[in-house]
Amino acid sequence: MAPVAMRTAAQSLSGAKPVSFWLDDPVKPAPQPALTGDERCDLLVIGGGYSGLWTALLAKERDPGRDVVLIEGHEVGWAASGRNGGFCAASLTHGLSNGISRWPGELAQLEELGERNLDAIEAAVAAYGIDCDFERSGEIDVATEPHQLEELKEMYEEAQSLGFAGRLELLDRDQVRAEVDSPTFIGGLFDRRGVAMLHPAKLAWGLKRACLGLGVRIYEHTRGLDLVSAGAGMAVRTPYGRVFARRVALGTNIFPSLVKRVRPYTVPVYDYALMTEPLTADQLASIGWKNRQGLGDSANQFHYFRLSADNRILWGGYDAIYPFGGRLSAELDHRPETYLKLAGHFFRCFPQLEGVNFSHAWGGAIDTCSRFSAFFGTAHAGKVAYAAGYTGLGVGSTRFGADVMLDLLAGERTERTELDMVRSKPMPFPPEPFAWAGIGITKWSLARSDDNGGHRNLWLKAMDKLGLGFDS
Numbered sequence: 001m002a003p004v005a006m007r008t009a010a011q012s013l014s015g016a017k018p019v020s021f022w023l024d025d026p027v028k029p030a031p032q033p034a035l036t037g038d039e040r041c042d043l044l045v046i047g048g049g050y051s052g053l054w055t056a057l058l059a060k061e062r063d064p065g066r067d068v069v070l071i072e073g074h075e076v077g078w079a080a081s082g083r084n085g086g087f088c089a090a091s092l093t094h095g096l097s098n099g100i101s102r103w104p105g106e107l108a109q110l111e112e113l114g115e116r117n118l119d120a121i122e123a124a125v126a127a128y129g130i131d132c133d134f135e136r137s138g139e140i141d142v143a144t145e146p147h148q149l150e151e152l153k154e155m156y157e158e159a160q161s162l163g164f165a166g167r168l169e170l171l172d173r174d175q176v177r178a179e180v181d182s183p184t185f186i187g188g189l190f191d192r193r194g195v196a197m198l199h200p201a202k203l204a205w206g207l208k209r210a211c212l213g214l215g216v217r218i219y220e221h222t223r224g225l226d227l228v229s230a231g232a233g234m235a236v237r238t239p240y241g242r243v244f245a246r247r248v249a250l251g252t253n254i255f256p257s258l259v260k261r262v263r264p265y266t267v268p269v270y271d272y273a274l275m276t277e278p279l280t281a282d283q284l285a286s287i288g289w290k291n292r293q294g295l296g297d298s299a300n301q302f303h304y305f306r307l308s309a310d311n312r313i314l315w316g317g318y319d320a321i322y323p324f325g326g327r328l329s330a331e332l333d334h335r336p337e338t339y340l341k342l343a344g345h346f347f348r349c350f351p352q353l354e355g356v357n358f359s360h361a362w363g364g365a366i367d368t369c370s371r372f373s374a375f376f377g378t379a380h381a382g383k384v385a386y387a388a389g390y391t392g393l394g395v396g397s398t399r400f401g402a403d404v405m406l407d408l409l410a411g412e413r414t415e416r417t418e419l420d421m422v423r424s425k426p427m428p429f430p431p432e433p434f435a436w437a438g439i440g441i442t443k444w445s446l447a448r449s450d451d452n453g454g455h456r457n458l459w460l461k462a463m464d465k466l467g468l469g470f471d472s
Contacts, residue, residue, distance in 0.1 A: 009343035012357050018334050020083045021275040021360040022201035029205050031075045035219035036240045041069040044236060044245035046224045046258065048072025049081035050394055051251030051387060053207035054402035060214040062406065068216045069243055073223035077204025080253065080394065083364040085273065085304050085316055087139065087294050088395040090118040090194040094372040096159055102371060102467070103421050110421065111164060117400045118196065130206030132199045133309040139195035139294040142176060142188040147454035148298035149187040156189055167193045180295060181288045182349045197294050197306050200395060227258040227384065234383050247409045250386040254367035255328070259379040259386055264428035265369050266389050267326050267435060272338045272363035273316030274346065276356050284311055286352040300446035303345060315346045322439045325432050333363050366392050371426035371467065376404050385409045389426065427467065
């Protein structure tokens with residue numbers, strides 16, 4: 001970054017609060033009390049993010065008489081569910097390309113299930129009166145390099161050949177810049193209905209309120225410490241008590257699973273984002289963006305960006321930081337060197353917004369797995385179910401994962417449980433130091449690919465052949 005550009009980027013960050021914009025909101029609800037003593041229930045849900053909240057809500061919708069308890073180690077929505085970009089996608093496979101490469105035989109079914117899942121989220125937001133700025137505005141994958149434009153064209157043609165291009169529109173340079181004006185955009189692929197924008201923390205808080213309204217007992221600041229069989233059910237020890245449950249659903253995602261054999265399948269990736277101050281009418285007019293869709297560029301190290309309800313721009317992604325040993329620490333939630341890098345990239349994309357400042361800068365861990373999309377399973381003779389590995393697309397797909405966990409706990413054969421995607425597992429990550437070294441080589445290779453016309457070196461080709469990856 002040139003000195004002048006670096007100075008501009010640094011100045012834009014001078015007043016940024018080191019907290020998620022979404023969580024820095026006066027409507028944030030007070031936490032529920034921690035569990036003290038013993039509880040008994042039909043279903044215990046562990047984790048108060050989207051995964052756990054949807055599981056508790058759907059469990060009560062399926063059977064209003066079911067006694068459901070949810071415990072959360074901190075506060076509902078405080079982790080990835082309150083720190084993400086608010087892109088709620090229909091895709092269950094981390095995009096069409098990943099779905100084609102991994103589950104070509106059931107892709108049509110997965111696409112249909114994903115669309116139904118997003119429709120159901122939209123319906124739930126309306127039915128429970130969840131004020132989360134839900135907008136079914138779609139998403140544009142933008143190309144900023146010629147090879148990216150060719151890849152988008154190939155993706156569109158492949159989608160056409162498979163019958164999935166109905167909601168997709170290939171945009172040329174003028175068309176994409178008519179939607180959102182950046183001198184770096186040379187084309188795009190517009191999915192008009194497959195993605196909604198929303199306020200992620202308000203979605204979590206709204207789901208919490210809906211669960212409480214249906215009779216779910218929620219205990220916050222209540223961490224599940226261990227999980228053991230107890231007669232015909234399970235027992236979970238917490239700091240001040242225990243929960244005895246017939247069935248347990250684990251929605252802990254990046255946090256160490258209480259089923260230890262699941263842990264090698266995920267690693268934490270620290271992702272970072274900035275939020276601008278609200279744009280003036282003139283600033284907004286300078287970039288267009290009248291249709292308020294989400295955007296993401298098509299590089300391996302990509303950015304995602306969108307407008308908030310009050311016309312701020314969220315700008316995130318690019319760096320994906322894996323700490324040695326998969327360490328989880330609040331110290332890693334902030335990374336000034338990444339904030340500076342992101343700010344420089346922002347003004348390169350939108351030079352007409354020079355002078356805009358960032359009001360918030362934050363980060364946090366998400367769980368990734370080697371196939372980039374969720375995996376599922378059971379433990380303790382079917383009394384425990386888990387879902388994890390959403391790799392940044394959990395805003396929408398966690399609801400599908402909740403349905404899968406409930407199907408598995410019921411011992412039911414359903415359209416979901418018969419999917420190869422549900423019955424198979426990703427490749428586990430190797431132990432340290434091999435995981436750290438392999439992820440480091442992959443990140444370096446992805447950056448080289450971005451700088452070299454999309455050419456994938458031998459390492460990336462080998463990873464592709466093995467079905468392994470590390471997503472930025």
